[in-house]
Amino acid sequence: MASMSSVGPNEDSTWTGSRDSGSISSIYPADCGDPEVQGSIQFAMNYIQKHAEFHIFVVNCRNLLLADTKKNHSDPYVKCYLLPDKTKLGKRKTTVKKKTVNPTYNEIIRFKIMMEDLKIQTLNMSVWHNDPFRRNCFLGEVDVDMSEWDFSNTLINEYALKARVSGQTPSSTRLTDSRGQMSLALRFLLQTSHNKSHRETGEVQIWIKDCKNLPPVRGVLIDPFVKCIILPDKSRKNRQKTRVVKRTANPMFNHTMVYDGFRPEDLREACVEITVWDHDRVNHHYIGGLRIGPGTGRSYGMDVLWMDSTTDEANLWQKMFQCAGEWVEGVLPLRMLLMAKFMTD
Incomplete structure (x- = not known):
């Protein structure tokens, strides 16, 4: 203060x-x-x-x-x-x-x-x-x-x-709209099944590299960390986090999150929600996020508010499919997310 x-x-x-x-x-x-x-x-x-x-x-x-x-x-x-x-x-x-x-x-x-x-x-x-x-x-x-x-x-x-x-x-209004940016990479690894009765599944790997120019919260330095969930699965076991990096607006995370058991057709209905937070003992403070997915507004035939990827976010998701088994990288601006699903621990 x-x-x-x-x-x-x-x-x-x-x-x-x-x-x-x-x-x-x-x-x-x-x-x-x-x-x-x-x-x-x-x-x-x-x-x-x-x-x-x-x-x-x-x-x-x-x-x-x-x-x-x-x-x-x-x-x-x-x-x-x-x-x-x-x-x-x-x-x-x-x-x-x-x-x-x-x-x-x-x-x-x-x-x-x-x-x-x-x-x-x-x-x-x-x-x-x-x-x-x-x-x-x-x-x-x-x-x-x-x-x-x-x-x-x-x-x-x-x-x-x-x-x-x-x-x-x-x-200064334009500066206020800026929530920083995140450097990350994605890949989808298809796992070969030797049992023809089982459908092929694979794992989504999300490599959170770093963030740049995160805005201060409460007028002081932040202790940022990242949360991740793949929607529409909102269960607690589907939630992953990075470590907290102390007192910086430019944290380096270098953290990979792995989600397995996905069929390729499932991923066309799914969305990776990544959010950045300032760590606080009482109540974490939201900074900004990404939703990387198809951006169609629909999932399994239902209208959903969280399927709202920007053009750049949707392009990175599509590129992951086109380069199966390879890392695809992007630097994306963080933004406000409507009805973020991973707002609490």
């Missing part, structure tokens, strides 16, 4: 000087009629290596828009996200400054995050007018792409606040 202070940076930080910069976009719906934006925000950034903490020293805002014209004042505060996580638990805020368009904060906002994960985030700083009786009013924002940030720069920088661009999908 956020740790904030009303004093200057601690002894681990060095904050000096000033330099102009700026960026674009927003993840928020329009408030207060989506007013025009003016003014600027000053803040500095520093990464404290020994604590694995990202610090944002919010200094002040200047020349903000007058939000409440009837009362002739604004009550501004600053809200901060590391995108693509925009959950409430991933949100940080300063205090509200009353009746001013030139608020001074001098507060430190902290995120507990590893440097390798910070470098794939976008810092979103937005300014809002606090209204206890109506929706808060958007006053402007700045985005900073942390993959391009020079972490030796601990200067206090001044950024011009930006408005949202009407009719365009914000870049």
